[in-house]
Amino acid sequence: MGFQAAYCFVLLLCTGGSLSKPTLRKERVVHPDPPLSDQLHEDNQSFQYDHEAFLGKEEATTFDQLTPEESKEKLGKIVDRIDDNKDGYVTTEELKNWIKRVQKRYIYENVAKVWRDYDVNKDNKISWEEYKQATYGYYLENPEEFQDATDQHSFKKMLPRDERRFKTADLDGDSAATREEFTAFLHPEEFEHMKDIVVLETLEDIDKNEDGFVDQDEYIADMFSHEEGGPEPDWVITEREQFSDFRDINKDGKLDKEEIRHWILPQDYDHAQAEARHLVYESDVDKDQKLTKDEILENWNMFVGSQATNYGEDLTKNHDEL
Numbered sequence: 001m002g003f004q005a006a007y008c009f010v011l012l013l014c015t016g017g018s019l020s021k022p023t024l025r026k027e028r029v030v031h032p033d034p035p036l037s038d039q040l041h042e043d044n045q046s047f048q049y050d051h052e053a054f055l056g057k058e059e060a061t062t063f064d065q066l067t068p069e070e071s072k073e074k075l076g077k078i079v080d081r082i083d084d085n086k087d088g089y090v091t092t093e094e095l096k097n098w099i100k101r102v103q104k105r106y107i108y109e110n111v112a113k114v115w116r117d118y119d120v121n122k123d124n125k126i127s128w129e130e131y132k133q134a135t136y137g138y139y140l141e142n143p144e145e146f147q148d149a150t151d152q153h154s155f156k157k158m159l160p161r162d163e164r165r166f167k168t169a170d171l172d173g174d175s176a177a178t179r180e181e182f183t184a185f186l187h188p189e190e191f192e193h194m195k196d197i198v199v200l201e202t203l204e205d206i207d208k209n210e211d212g213f214v215d216q217d218e219y220i221a222d223m224f225s226h227e228e229g230g231p232e233p234d235w236v237i238t239e240r241e242q243f244s245d246f247r248d249i250n251k252d253g254k255l256d257k258e259e260i261r262h263w264i265l266p267q268d269y270d271h272a273q274a275e276a277r278h279l280v281y282e283s284d285v286d287k288d289q290k291l292t293k294d295e296i297l298e299n300w301n302m303f304v305g306s307q308a309t310n311y312g313e314d315l316t317k318n319h320d321e322l
Contacts (some may be wrong), residue, residue, distance in 0.1 A: 002139065002281050003283065013249050020036075024252055025133060027285050028202060028222070028263070029263065029264050029266065030189040030198065030264055030265055035238050036049070036052060036053035036055070036099065036103060036271050036275055037049045037052035037053055039052060041235075045258065045304070047301060047302050048060070048305070050275070050278075050279065050302050050303065051064075051303070051304055051305050052065065053099055053103075053271075053272075053273075053275045054098075054099060054102070054279070054303050054304065055102060055304060056102045056103065056105055057289035059102075060304070060305060063260050063304045063305045063306060064305040067306060068300075068301075068306045070303050070306070071300065071305065071306035072300050074299050075296065075297065075303055075304050076293060076297060079293045079296050080293075080298075081098075082094050082095060082098045084097070084108065088259055088292065088293070089290040089291065089292060090278045090280075090290060090291040090292075090293075090296065091280075091289075091290045091291075092277055092280050092289070092290075093276075095276035095291075096230075096270075096272045096275075096276035097184075097277060097279060099272040099275055100108065100272045103272065104190055107183060107187050107190060108179075108183060110186075110187060111139045111182060111187075112179075113136060115179070115182070117134060118130050118131050118134050118182075120133075120134070123176075124178075124179075125176040125177060125178060126166075126176065126177045126182050127175055127176040127177075128163065128166050128170075128176070128177075129175075131162075131166065131177075132159070132162075132163070134197060134292050135162070136155065136158075139155045141279070160234065161204075163196070165185055165188060165197050165201075166185055166195060168188075168193070168197050169181045169184040169188070169194060170185075170190075171180070171193070189265075195265055197259070198264065198265065199260050199261045199264065200266070201259070202260055202264055203257060203260055206221075206222045208221070212256075213254035213256055214253075214254060214255040214260060215253060215254045216240060216244070216248075216253065216254075217245050219237060219239070220236060220240060220243075220246070220257065221238060222241075223236070224236050230238070239282050243255075247259060247262075247263050249262065275286075279302065279303065283295050283296055283298070283299040283302065283303075285298070
């Protein structure tokens with residue numbers, strides 16, 4: 001079957017599908033963003049929390065080994081990247097987006113690792129045809145090797161589903177994904193404009209009677225394979241109560257798309273937004289609610305560390321420049 005079919009199997013599992021009934025509890029909830037740092041947010045004692053939020057933990061440690069001059073020079077280059085519209089100002093929104101991107105760096109690194117497997121013509125975009133051929137090409141060219149009904153159903157289901165998701169991620173509609181668009185395709189739960197697709201795919205996975213809703217039995221069956229005549233574990237009984245008391249908001253005995261959204265995409269405190277507002281407030285000398293590069297560099301030690309602010313942590317690992 002090779003890489004293509006194996007990857008499709010992995011993709012199937014990652015996107016919520018299943019080739020067999022689950023025997024263990026399945027977690028559908030997309031967990032809210034974790035705290036930006038393990039450090040306490042105590043600016044009167046240390047800016048370490050701010051450093052890790054702004055740079056990421058590993059990169060913050062790298063800055064701690066630089067001279068103040070080197071730190072400020074690198075910070076200036078970062079500021080240019082944060083200023084998305086190149087108007088010479090960093091807004092709270094731009095700063096929030098930067099912090100979120102830093103905290104999700106592992107996702108972009110994962111996309112970078114698989115990029116060349118799909119970008120066959122090396123034009124720095126991945127077309128839908130390139131992706132389809134790389135992922136489903138073997139199946140499309142050798143359907144006779146997929147005689148198992150479950151395998152056939154899985155491939156036939158996933159191909160149009162992937163195409164629909166690809167088109168949603170392809171914001172400019174040119175049938176070719178940039179790196180950002182391809183990241184949204186592979187990790188839709190991380191992008192606001194992809195949330196409807198996450199909800200729809202979850203509904204399609206669980207809604208076995210295809211009535212457009214998730215009833216309690218479907219909700220439980222997605223988590224637990226009940227042996228005939230055997231007792232339900234306590235956690236299943238608790239989940240039934242959760243369904244009735246909290247998931248089914250309008251108490252009609254089933255979950256619609258909006259209730260599914262509340263379940264799998266819970267609203268939570270936006271750590272990145274709070275930190276962006278904090279950094280702007282602390283650095284905004286003229287109080288116009290946005291930052292110039294000079295304002296950021298003037299307050300550079302809140303954004304990044306250096307040898308001058310390092311508390312003696314020994315570093316042996318080298319890191320690439322941001």
